[in-house]
Amino acid sequence: MSHYEAPIREPLIFGDKSYHDISVDVAAPVEGKANKLWWIAFSIALTAFLLGLGAISYTIGVGIGVWGLNNRINWAWDITNFVWWVGIGHAGTLISAVLLLFRQKWRMGINRSAEAMTIFAVFQAGLFPIIHMGRVWNAFYVLPLPNALGSLWVNFNSPLLWDVFAISTYLSVSLVFWYTGLLPDFAMLRDRAVKPFQKQIYGLLSFGWSGRLKDWQRFEEVSLVLAGLATPLVLSVHTIVSMDFATSIIPGWHSTIFPPYFVAGAIFSGFAMVQTLLLIMRKVSHLEAYITKIHIENMNKVIIVTGGIVSVAYMTEFFVGWYSGSSYEDYTYLSVGAATGPYWWAFWSLITCNFIFPLTLWFKKARTNLIWSFILSIIINIGMWFERFDIIVIDLSRGHLPSSWTMFSPTFVDVSIFIGTIGFFFVLFLLYARTFPVIAQAELKSILKSSGENYKNLRKENHE
Amino acid sequence: MSSTTIQAIFDDDDVLLRAVKNLKDAHYHIEEVFTPFPVHGLEKAVGLPNTRIAITSFIYGLIGLSFAIWLMDYTMITDWPQNIGGKPSFSFAENMPAFVPIMFELTVFFAAHLMVITFYMRSKLWPYKKAENPDPRTTDDHFMIEVSTANDVKSLEDLLKKSGAKEIKTKA
Structure with a gap:
């Protein structure tokens, strides 16, 4: 029996839907043909991806000297992009794991796509440190393999190595969490499929899922335990990424506020990316009944909270830097020096995009406005990119030694690789949207009776 | 004496849950239940031990x-x-x-x-594993109970029908 839910709570599934309708609606994008818009989007993404692939090949062939890095600024767009993509990945796990532990039913409409976004984003993130190694064929040196490196081992004291473990654990655990959840939905597609090819593919992908009672019992237990494991994992990944900076002695990086502030920023940018993707997908794949205004508004609420945390961190950093009276703090990425110096435009982009614009979400009108949510989600993504750019480039540009102060300008290779990862991300997401069940339909069916609009109305009539 | 397995199809989870309770009350042995989504309280009703x-x-x-x-x-x-x-x-x-x-x-x-x-x-899930749900509708919106009985098939079928089963057949 489904749990009782008060009729006053807004429904999470609109329309007069039955269990079968959910299957039909979720299977429709998979079984139908791609429209023109999809092909246009896919072609653009693929072109961008190929551009990036070319730039990556060029970098590997010639060496990272083709990037804009210089003696002083030896981390720039690559690590900015790395942190940006990892951060974007955080929303998926937060939605599927943390919201599962908090029993937030609205996660069920969006968790599948959010997790797909996580996995695709972490793919992009993982590319950057590997390319930055220069000799990519030696990338396996980061693994503690016996005898591969003579008698030497990797350095477990280094946050960069922690990153290797954190990111690979995060990626692989997210992947199995996602895949396990997909099994019943692949089985649904398999049993509906008419074309023999689809039947075969989804039969293979569903691992022979039959929906036995014991399987469901284990499935739910495994989901719960994975959620419990993934929750600290989400927090740990960006904590460790922030330690890449925080454990160094560069002014602006050497900051104890970094771990919580990075995690909040990651969730902030991740939710913005989920908004960007889902606002389009619900329209294109006709999922308005499942990804409703409530979902969008709830995500906007998470954005206010995490954006608020980030804003408070900005103010704290700015104030403490000034109050410390240390001249080294005068040019950190949150300081008077940054606001008025040669990188003023990067500083103010950060403040405008991440601090000022998200304040509009305090108004319900803005929060429930889909067009504004979409525009804002892109603004936040830009702002969060600038945050990482500011932390890395502004801080490095003004070090302890004024004679080495310098500026950074990216080359076309830097830019192309970044565009390439955006293209790769969208190639993966567009393919996913056409071949995967984009909504966790099995889970959604289990809340239809408690949170569906038609059942809610039925209960309302019977009570009154 | 060999036992017969009856497959009963339901189209609602609450009806299914009541049917399981009826079967349990009449001391029938429920072999298996196939459902398209996790039905809450079903494993308790069937009497499945907790997973470890x-x-x-x-x-x-x-x-x-x-x-x-x-x-x-x-x-x-x-x-x-x-x-x-x-x-x-x-x-x-x-x-x-x-x-x-x-x-x-x-x-x-x-x-x-x-x-x-x-x-x-x-749970025997891996690539190339053949699905074993007897009816493809059980991953969509139907629910199936498999009950075995050694003697009176007729009274079992009556009980299932009374409990709201949409289709009843004998497992081949």
């Missing part, structure tokens, strides 16, 4: 933690200690704080992956 998969995950986590401790002690302290930035490289206890992140990551890595592998093995 969370316990295995805990054990796997401990193995991961021990492995992490062993790995870092062996590589950083025993096999090839180095002076890295003046950190205490010759004592595990003193160097331990720097090892905490990897201990955590490997604990999670082992606990999660080995638990999922255990789940796939125990």
Whole structure:
């Protein structure tokens, strides 16, 4: 029996839907043909991806000297992009794991796509440190393999190595969490499929899922335990990424506020990316009944909270830097020096995009406005990119030694690789949207009776 | 005397739950239930014991933690200690704080992956495995109970019908 839910709570599934309708609606994008818009989007993404692939090949062939890095600024767009993509990945796990532990039913409409976004984003993130190694064929040196490196081992004291473990654990655990959840939905597609090819593919992908009672019992237990494991994992990944900076002695990086502030920023940018993707997908794949205004508004609420945390961190950093009276703090990425110096435009982009614009979400009108949510989600993504750019480039540009102060300008290779990862991300997401069940339909069916609009109305009539 | 297995199809989870309770009250043996989504309270109604998969995950986590401790002690302290930035490289206890992140990551890595592998093995889920739900509708919106009985098939069928079964057939 489904749990009782008060009729006053807004429904999470609109329309007069039955269990079968959910299957039909979720299977429709998979079984139908791609429209023109999809092909246009896919072609653009693929072109961008190929551009990036070319730039990556060029970098590997010639060496990272083709990037804009210089003696002083030896981390720039690559690590900015790395942190940006990892951060974007955080929303998926937060939605599927943390919201599962908090029993937030609205996660069920969006968790599948959010997790797909996580996995695709972490793919992009993982590319950057590997390319930055220069000799990519030696990338396996980061693994503690016996005898591969003579008698030497990797350095477990280094946050960069922690990153290797954190990111690979995060990626692989997210992947199995996602895949396990997909099994019943692949089985649904398999049993509906008419074309023999689809039947075969989804039969293979569903691992022979039959929906036995014991399987469901284990499935739910495994989901719960994975959620419990993934929750600290989400927090740990960006904590460790922030330690890449925080454990160094560069002014602006050497900051104890970094771990919580990075995690909040990651969730902030991740939710913005989920908004960007889902606002389009619900329209294109006709999922308005499942990804409703409530979902969008709830995500906007998470954005206010995490954006608020980030804003408070900005103010704290700015104030403490000034109050410390240390001249080294005068040019950190949150300081008077940054606001008025040669990188003023990067500083103010950060403040405008991440601090000022998200304040509009305090108004319900803005929060429930889909067009504004979409525009804002892109603004936040830009702002969060600038945050990482500011932390890395502004801080490095003004070090302890004024004679080495310098500026950074990216080359076309830097830019192309970044565009390439955006293209790769969208190639993966567009393919996913056409071949995967984009909504966790099995889970959604289990809340239809408690949170569906038609059942809610039925209960309302019977009570009154 | 051989027993007969009856397959009954339902199209609503609440009706299914009531039917299971009726069958249990009449002391029938429920062989299997196929459902398109997890029906809450069903495993209790059928009388399924709790799964122990969370316990295995805990054990796997401990193995991961021990492995992490062993790995870092062996590589950083025993096999090839180095002076890295003046950190205490010759004592595990003193160097331990720097090892905490990897201990955590490997604990999670082992606990999660080995638990999922255990789940796939125990539930017999792997690529190229043939699906075993007798009716394809049970992954969409129908529910199936398989009940076996040794003697009176007729009264079982009556009970199922009375409980709201849409279709009843004998398992081949």
